[in-house]
Amino acid sequence: MRLLERDDFSIDLLLTDVVMPQMFGEELAHTTRSMHPDPKVLFASGYTRDAIMRDDWLEAGSDLITKPFTYAALAAEAREVLRR
Structure with a gap:
């Protein structure tokens, strides 16, 4: 969260788990989008x-990769999300 608050930080793709101990991935994505213009989000x-x-x-239509996944599958999915 501290990194997101920096003025000199930009983000093209956020990779986050759906369920995390402190917050859900959707909450992190919403916070990220409120601080940075249009980052792509890939949930795992x-x-x-x-x-x-x-x-x-x-939300319906969210990009999701299911575990377990290979590095190659993650790279392919990330490229596809960034391409759109």
Whole structure:
């Protein structure tokens, strides 16, 4: 959070887990978007997309990669999110 508050910091892609101890990933994404113009967000989770959407942990249409994933799969998904 301190890094997000710096004036000399910019962000193109936020990779965050959906469920974290201090806050949910959607909350972190909202905070990031309020401080920086239009960063792309990629969520990661060990839960299935169906479980995440059923429990309203993410907005519909959010980009999600499910765990476990390979570095190659993460890189491909990150490139795709940044491309859009």
